[in-house]
Amino acid sequence: MGKREDVSKKPPSTLRRWLYRSRLINFLPIDRKKQFYLLTVFLVGVILFGLLNWRKSDASSESVTAGKSDRDRATKLPALRTGNTRLFYNRVPKCGSSTLVALLKKLAERNGFQHHSSPKLDDWGMFIKEQREDFVKEFNDEPPRTSFDRHLFFLDFAEFREKNPIYINLIRDPTERFISEFYFRRRLQNEGVKKGERKWYDEDLENCVRTGKDYDCRLIDGTFIKNMIAFFCGHDIECSKHNSPNALSRAKQNVEKHFAVVGILEDLDMSLQVLEQTLPAYFAGAVDLYASNPDHVVNKGKNRVDRVSEEVKQIIRANLTAEYDFYDFVRKRLIAQSQGKL
Numbered sequence: 001m002g003k004r005e006d007v008s009k010k011p012p013s014t015l016r017r018w019l020y021r022s023r024l025i026n027f028l029p030i031d032r033k034k035q036f037y038l039l040t041v042f043l044v045g046v047i048l049f050g051l052l053n054w055r056k057s058d059a060s061s062e063s064v065t066a067g068k069s070d071r072d073r074a075t076k077l078p079a080l081r082t083g084n085t086r087l088f089y090n091r092v093p094k095c096g097s098s099t100l101v102a103l104l105k106k107l108a109e110r111n112g113f114q115h116h117s118s119p120k121l122d123d124w125g126m127f128i129k130e131q132r133e134d135f136v137k138e139f140n141d142e143p144p145r146t147s148f149d150r151h152l153f154f155l156d157f158a159e160f161r162e163k164n165p166i167y168i169n170l171i172r173d174p175t176e177r178f179i180s181e182f183y184f185r186r187r188l189q190n191e192g193v194k195k196g197e198r199k200w201y202d203e204d205l206e207n208c209v210r211t212g213k214d215y216d217c218r219l220i221d222g223t224f225i226k227n228m229i230a231f232f233c234g235h236d237i238e239c240s241k242h243n244s245p246n247a248l249s250r251a252k253q254n255v256e257k258h259f260a261v262v263g264i265l266e267d268l269d270m271s272l273q274v275l276e277q278t279l280p281a282y283f284a285g286a287v288d289l290y291a292s293n294p295d296h297v298v299n300k301g302k303n304r305v306d307r308v309s310e311e312v313k314q315i316i317r318a319n320l321t322a323e324y325d326f327y328d329f330v331r332k333r334l335i336a337q338s339q340g341k342l
Protein backbone atom coordinates (compact mmCIF):
# COMPACT_ATOMS: atom_id res chain seq x y z
CA MET A 1 0.00 0.00 0.00
CA GLY A 2 2.25 2.72 -1.39
CA LYS A 3 -0.08 5.58 -0.72
CA ARG A 4 -0.21 4.95 2.97
CA GLU A 5 3.50 4.91 3.22
CA ASP A 6 3.68 8.29 1.42
CA VAL A 7 1.45 9.85 4.04
CA SER A 8 3.37 8.43 6.93
CA LYS A 9 6.51 10.09 5.58
CA LYS A 10 4.95 13.56 6.08
CA PRO A 11 4.89 14.38 9.77
CA PRO A 12 1.24 14.88 10.84
CA SER A 13 0.24 18.26 12.21
CA THR A 14 0.01 18.81 15.96
CA LEU A 15 -3.79 18.77 15.87
CA ARG A 16 -3.80 15.56 13.87
CA ARG A 17 -1.25 13.97 16.19
CA TRP A 18 -3.35 14.90 19.19
CA LEU A 19 -6.49 13.50 17.57
CA TYR A 20 -4.72 10.28 16.55
CA ARG A 21 -3.54 9.73 20.09
CA SER A 22 -6.90 10.54 21.63
CA ARG A 23 -9.68 7.95 21.62
CA LEU A 24 -11.74 10.25 19.36
CA ILE A 25 -10.03 9.01 16.24
CA ASN A 26 -9.44 5.36 17.02
CA PHE A 27 -12.93 4.00 17.45
CA LEU A 28 -13.76 3.08 13.82
CA PRO A 29 -12.27 0.08 12.02
CA ILE A 30 -11.04 2.31 9.14
CA ASP A 31 -7.75 4.06 8.81
CA ARG A 32 -6.95 7.08 10.89
CA LYS A 33 -6.74 9.50 7.97
CA LYS A 34 -10.31 8.67 6.86
CA GLN A 35 -11.48 9.03 10.44
CA PHE A 36 -9.85 12.43 10.63
CA TYR A 37 -11.67 13.64 7.49
CA LEU A 38 -14.99 12.20 8.65
CA LEU A 39 -14.65 14.01 11.96
CA THR A 40 -13.77 17.26 10.20
CA VAL A 41 -16.80 17.02 7.88
CA PHE A 42 -19.03 16.23 10.85
CA LEU A 43 -17.79 19.21 12.88
CA VAL A 44 -18.12 21.64 9.96
CA GLY A 45 -21.68 20.34 9.43
CA VAL A 46 -22.59 20.92 13.07
CA ILE A 47 -21.23 24.46 12.98
CA LEU A 48 -23.06 25.32 9.72
CA PHE A 49 -26.31 23.88 11.05
CA GLY A 50 -25.99 25.92 14.22
CA LEU A 51 -25.25 29.11 12.31
CA LEU A 52 -28.21 28.64 9.95
CA ASN A 53 -30.64 28.05 12.80
CA TRP A 54 -29.34 30.99 14.72
CA ARG A 55 -29.95 33.21 11.69
CA LYS A 56 -33.43 31.77 11.27
CA SER A 57 -34.56 32.29 14.86
CA ASP A 58 -33.09 35.77 14.76
CA ALA A 59 -35.21 36.57 11.72
CA SER A 60 -38.44 35.12 13.10
CA SER A 61 -38.20 37.00 16.38
CA GLU A 62 -37.98 40.19 14.39
CA SER A 63 -40.58 39.28 11.80
CA VAL A 64 -43.07 41.58 13.45
CA THR A 65 -41.09 44.50 12.10
CA ALA A 66 -41.47 43.12 8.56
CA GLY A 67 -40.08 45.47 5.97
CA LYS A 68 -37.75 46.66 8.67
CA SER A 69 -35.33 49.45 8.23
CA ASP A 70 -31.90 49.59 9.79
CA ARG A 71 -33.36 51.70 12.53
CA ASP A 72 -35.79 48.93 13.53
CA ARG A 73 -33.00 46.42 13.48
CA ALA A 74 -31.02 48.60 15.83
CA THR A 75 -33.90 48.97 18.24
CA LYS A 76 -33.10 48.32 21.86
CA LEU A 77 -36.70 47.74 22.89
CA PRO A 78 -37.02 44.41 24.73
CA ALA A 79 -40.76 44.47 24.00
CA LEU A 80 -39.99 43.72 20.34
CA ARG A 81 -37.88 40.68 21.10
CA THR A 82 -40.28 38.44 22.99
CA GLY A 83 -40.88 36.07 20.07
CA ASN A 84 -44.65 36.58 20.32
CA THR A 85 -45.80 38.65 17.36
CA ARG A 86 -49.33 39.30 18.65
CA LEU A 87 -50.16 42.86 19.62
CA PHE A 88 -52.03 43.58 22.84
CA TYR A 89 -53.61 47.00 23.30
CA ASN A 90 -54.76 46.70 26.94
CA ARG A 91 -56.54 50.01 26.51
CA VAL A 92 -56.86 52.44 29.40
CA PRO A 93 -60.45 53.77 29.47
CA LYS A 94 -61.19 57.43 28.71
CA CYS A 95 -57.92 58.04 26.87
CA GLY A 96 -59.05 58.04 23.25
CA SER A 97 -58.98 54.27 22.90
CA SER A 98 -62.06 54.16 20.61
CA THR A 99 -60.17 56.33 18.16
CA LEU A 100 -57.09 54.11 18.23
CA VAL A 101 -59.16 50.92 17.90
CA ALA A 102 -61.03 52.36 14.89
CA LEU A 103 -57.66 53.12 13.32
CA LEU A 104 -56.35 49.62 14.08
CA LYS A 105 -59.36 48.10 12.31
CA LYS A 106 -58.59 50.09 9.17
CA LEU A 107 -54.90 49.26 9.41
CA ALA A 108 -55.78 45.57 9.68
CA GLU A 109 -57.21 45.70 6.15
CA ARG A 110 -54.34 47.75 4.82
CA ASN A 111 -51.52 45.75 6.41
CA GLY A 112 -53.04 42.27 6.32
CA PHE A 113 -53.53 41.33 9.95
CA GLN A 114 -56.57 40.52 12.03
CA HIS A 115 -57.99 42.80 14.68
CA HIS A 116 -59.99 41.36 17.54
CA SER A 117 -61.90 43.53 20.05
CA SER A 118 -62.90 41.91 23.30
CA PRO A 119 -66.64 42.17 23.99
CA LYS A 120 -65.84 42.51 27.71
CA LEU A 121 -65.87 46.16 28.67
CA ASP A 122 -66.17 46.21 32.46
CA ASP A 123 -63.98 43.45 33.77
CA TRP A 124 -60.72 45.36 33.98
CA GLY A 125 -58.63 43.33 36.33
CA MET A 126 -57.64 42.29 39.84
CA PHE A 127 -57.75 38.80 38.36
CA ILE A 128 -56.85 35.85 40.54
CA LYS A 129 -54.22 33.44 39.23
CA GLU A 130 -56.67 31.10 37.45
CA GLN A 131 -58.27 34.02 35.63
CA ARG A 132 -54.87 35.30 34.56
CA GLU A 133 -53.89 31.88 33.30
CA ASP A 134 -57.15 31.45 31.35
CA PHE A 135 -56.66 34.81 29.70
CA VAL A 136 -53.07 34.03 28.67
CA LYS A 137 -54.16 30.74 27.09
CA GLU A 138 -57.06 32.32 25.23
CA PHE A 139 -54.90 35.16 24.03
CA ASN A 140 -52.23 32.90 22.58
CA ASP A 141 -54.91 30.94 20.70
CA GLU A 142 -55.31 33.97 18.43
CA PRO A 143 -53.47 33.74 15.09
CA PRO A 144 -49.90 35.11 15.22
CA ARG A 145 -50.73 38.25 13.25
CA THR A 146 -53.47 39.58 15.50
CA SER A 147 -53.98 42.82 17.33
CA PHE A 148 -56.29 42.50 20.30
CA ASP A 149 -57.86 45.15 22.47
CA ARG A 150 -59.42 44.97 25.89
CA HIS A 151 -59.56 47.17 28.99
CA LEU A 152 -57.29 45.03 31.13
CA PHE A 153 -54.59 45.56 33.73
CA PHE A 154 -51.10 44.51 32.69
CA LEU A 155 -50.49 40.79 32.81
CA ASP A 156 -47.05 39.17 32.61
CA PHE A 157 -47.37 36.08 30.39
CA ALA A 158 -44.05 34.81 31.77
CA GLU A 159 -45.89 33.93 34.98
CA PHE A 160 -47.26 30.97 32.98
CA ARG A 161 -44.09 30.36 30.97
CA GLU A 162 -45.57 31.98 27.87
CA LYS A 163 -44.04 34.67 25.71
CA ASN A 164 -45.38 38.14 26.29
CA PRO A 165 -47.26 39.84 23.45
CA ILE A 166 -46.19 43.23 22.17
CA TYR A 167 -47.96 45.61 24.49
CA ILE A 168 -49.06 49.08 23.40
CA ASN A 169 -51.22 51.66 25.12
CA LEU A 170 -52.37 55.27 25.06
CA ILE A 171 -52.68 57.50 28.13
CA ARG A 172 -53.91 60.99 28.78
CA ASP A 173 -53.50 63.98 31.08
CA PRO A 174 -54.58 62.49 34.45
CA THR A 175 -56.91 65.36 35.43
CA GLU A 176 -58.71 65.30 32.08
CA ARG A 177 -59.05 61.56 32.35
CA PHE A 178 -60.40 61.80 35.89
CA ILE A 179 -63.05 64.29 34.74
CA SER A 180 -63.99 62.20 31.71
CA GLU A 181 -64.25 59.07 33.83
CA PHE A 182 -66.49 60.83 36.37
CA TYR A 183 -68.96 62.01 33.74
CA PHE A 184 -68.89 58.73 31.89
CA ARG A 185 -69.90 56.87 35.03
CA ARG A 186 -72.48 59.39 36.12
CA ARG A 187 -74.03 60.41 32.82
CA LEU A 188 -73.59 57.66 30.26
CA GLN A 189 -74.14 54.71 32.56
CA ASN A 190 -77.32 56.09 34.14
CA GLU A 191 -79.98 54.62 31.85
CA GLY A 192 -82.86 53.05 33.78
CA VAL A 193 -81.78 54.19 37.23
CA LYS A 194 -84.42 54.57 39.94
CA LYS A 195 -85.78 57.95 40.90
CA GLY A 196 -84.09 57.91 44.29
CA GLU A 197 -80.71 57.45 42.64
CA ARG A 198 -81.14 60.23 40.11
CA LYS A 199 -79.53 62.80 42.36
CA TRP A 200 -76.25 60.91 42.54
CA TYR A 201 -76.11 60.53 38.76
CA ASP A 202 -76.95 64.18 38.12
CA GLU A 203 -74.36 65.54 40.52
CA ASP A 204 -71.63 67.59 38.92
CA LEU A 205 -67.94 67.13 39.59
CA GLU A 206 -67.52 70.67 40.85
CA ASN A 207 -69.84 70.02 43.80
CA CYS A 208 -68.65 66.51 44.35
CA VAL A 209 -65.01 67.54 44.76
CA ARG A 210 -65.78 70.56 46.91
CA THR A 211 -68.00 68.66 49.34
CA GLY A 212 -65.88 65.49 49.15
CA LYS A 213 -68.83 63.32 50.12
CA ASP A 214 -68.63 60.66 47.42
CA TYR A 215 -65.91 58.05 47.12
CA ASP A 216 -65.33 58.70 43.42
CA CYS A 217 -64.41 62.36 43.99
CA ARG A 218 -62.04 61.67 46.85
CA LEU A 219 -58.37 61.18 46.23
CA ILE A 220 -56.95 59.89 49.49
CA ASP A 221 -53.60 58.07 49.52
CA GLY A 222 -53.88 54.31 49.88
CA THR A 223 -57.58 54.08 48.98
CA PHE A 224 -58.76 52.31 45.84
CA ILE A 225 -58.91 54.39 42.72
CA LYS A 226 -59.56 53.83 39.02
CA ASN A 227 -56.08 54.89 37.97
CA MET A 228 -54.02 54.54 34.82
CA ILE A 229 -51.13 53.01 36.73
CA ALA A 230 -52.88 49.66 37.30
CA PHE A 231 -53.03 49.12 33.53
CA PHE A 232 -49.23 49.01 33.61
CA CYS A 233 -48.63 47.68 37.14
CA GLY A 234 -50.94 44.67 37.18
CA HIS A 235 -53.63 42.73 39.04
CA ASP A 236 -52.18 42.94 42.54
CA ILE A 237 -54.44 45.08 44.78
CA GLU A 238 -51.44 47.29 45.53
CA CYS A 239 -51.57 48.43 41.88
CA SER A 240 -55.00 50.05 42.37
CA LYS A 241 -54.13 52.04 45.48
CA HIS A 242 -54.03 55.78 45.12
CA ASN A 243 -50.48 57.18 45.04
CA SER A 244 -48.77 53.88 45.88
CA PRO A 245 -45.01 54.36 45.29
CA ASN A 246 -44.67 50.61 44.82
CA ALA A 247 -47.33 50.52 42.10
CA LEU A 248 -45.74 53.50 40.37
CA SER A 249 -42.30 51.93 40.17
CA ARG A 250 -43.68 48.60 39.02
CA ALA A 251 -45.69 50.35 36.31
CA LYS A 252 -42.58 52.14 35.06
CA GLN A 253 -40.54 48.95 35.00
CA ASN A 254 -43.24 47.16 33.02
CA VAL A 255 -43.42 49.97 30.48
CA GLU A 256 -39.68 49.73 29.87
CA LYS A 257 -39.68 45.97 29.68
CA HIS A 258 -42.95 45.07 27.98
CA PHE A 259 -44.47 48.03 26.16
CA ALA A 260 -43.25 48.78 22.66
CA VAL A 261 -45.02 52.14 22.64
CA VAL A 262 -47.18 54.04 25.13
CA GLY A 263 -48.70 57.01 23.37
CA ILE A 264 -50.03 60.26 24.82
CA LEU A 265 -53.45 61.52 23.72
CA GLU A 266 -52.29 65.15 23.91
CA ASP A 267 -49.51 64.19 21.47
CA LEU A 268 -51.48 61.85 19.27
CA ASP A 269 -49.61 62.77 16.06
CA MET A 270 -46.27 62.02 17.66
CA SER A 271 -47.67 58.82 19.16
CA LEU A 272 -48.85 57.57 15.76
CA GLN A 273 -45.53 58.46 14.19
CA VAL A 274 -43.68 56.45 16.85
CA LEU A 275 -46.11 53.52 16.51
CA GLU A 276 -45.56 53.52 12.74
CA GLN A 277 -41.79 53.57 12.96
CA THR A 278 -41.57 51.04 15.79
CA LEU A 279 -44.21 48.56 14.60
CA PRO A 280 -44.50 48.91 10.81
CA ALA A 281 -46.06 45.44 10.44
CA TYR A 282 -49.12 46.80 12.24
CA PHE A 283 -48.95 50.56 11.94
CA ALA A 284 -47.52 51.27 8.47
CA GLY A 285 -49.60 54.07 6.98
CA ALA A 286 -51.15 55.08 10.34
CA VAL A 287 -50.09 58.74 10.18
CA ASP A 288 -51.52 59.26 6.67
CA LEU A 289 -54.66 57.28 7.39
CA TYR A 290 -55.38 59.35 10.49
CA ALA A 291 -54.63 62.67 8.80
CA SER A 292 -56.77 61.91 5.75
CA ASN A 293 -59.83 60.78 7.64
CA PRO A 294 -62.02 63.71 8.72
CA ASP A 295 -64.21 61.69 11.09
CA HIS A 296 -61.36 59.91 12.80
CA VAL A 297 -62.17 61.08 16.31
CA VAL A 298 -64.58 58.55 17.72
CA ASN A 299 -66.86 59.36 20.66
CA LYS A 300 -65.73 62.96 20.89
CA GLY A 301 -68.43 65.06 22.56
CA LYS A 302 -70.63 62.01 23.11
CA ASN A 303 -69.78 62.17 26.76
CA ARG A 304 -71.33 65.38 28.07
CA VAL A 305 -68.83 67.00 30.36
CA ASP A 306 -69.87 70.00 32.43
CA ARG A 307 -67.47 72.87 32.61
CA VAL A 308 -64.98 72.29 35.38
CA SER A 309 -63.39 75.36 36.94
CA GLU A 310 -59.63 75.78 36.94
CA GLU A 311 -59.79 75.87 40.73
CA VAL A 312 -61.32 72.40 41.02
CA LYS A 313 -59.00 71.07 38.34
CA GLN A 314 -56.15 72.30 40.50
CA ILE A 315 -57.51 70.42 43.53
CA ILE A 316 -57.65 67.21 41.50
CA ARG A 317 -54.28 67.80 39.89
CA ALA A 318 -52.59 68.38 43.24
CA ASN A 319 -53.60 64.92 44.48
CA LEU A 320 -52.92 62.86 41.36
CA THR A 321 -49.20 62.83 42.21
CA ALA A 322 -48.28 59.31 41.12
CA GLU A 323 -50.41 59.53 37.99
CA TYR A 324 -48.58 62.71 36.90
CA ASP A 325 -45.21 61.18 37.72
CA PHE A 326 -46.14 58.26 35.48
CA TYR A 327 -47.53 60.50 32.75
CA ASP A 328 -44.30 62.56 32.64
CA PHE A 329 -42.22 59.39 32.53
CA VAL A 330 -44.21 58.04 29.58
CA ARG A 331 -44.09 61.38 27.77
CA LYS A 332 -40.28 61.58 28.08
CA ARG A 333 -39.96 58.05 26.74
CA LEU A 334 -42.24 58.82 23.79
CA ILE A 335 -40.22 61.92 22.91
CA ALA A 336 -36.96 59.93 23.10
CA GLN A 337 -38.48 57.33 20.76
CA SER A 338 -39.65 59.98 18.30
CA GLN A 339 -36.10 61.31 18.18
CA GLY A 340 -34.76 57.83 17.50
CA LYS A 341 -32.93 57.68 20.83
CA LEU A 342 -34.65 54.51 22.00
Ligand SMILES: *[C@@H]1O[C@H](CO)[C@@H](O)[C@H](O)[C@H]1NC(C)=O
Binding pocket: 209, 212, 217, 218, 219, 220, 221, 315, 316, 319
Ligand atom coordinates in the same frame (compact mmCIF):
# COMPACT_ATOMS: atom_id res chain seq x y z
C1 LIG B 1 -56.05 65.45 48.68
O1 LIG B 1 -55.16 64.84 49.62
C2 LIG B 1 -55.23 65.40 50.90
C3 LIG B 1 -54.15 64.74 51.72
O2 LIG B 1 -54.24 63.34 51.65
C4 LIG B 1 -56.61 65.21 51.48
O3 LIG B 1 -56.72 65.80 52.75
C5 LIG B 1 -57.64 65.84 50.55
O4 LIG B 1 -58.96 65.58 51.01
C6 LIG B 1 -57.48 65.29 49.13
N1 LIG B 1 -58.37 65.97 48.22
C7 LIG B 1 -59.34 65.33 47.58
C8 LIG B 1 -60.14 66.14 46.62
O5 LIG B 1 -59.60 64.17 47.76
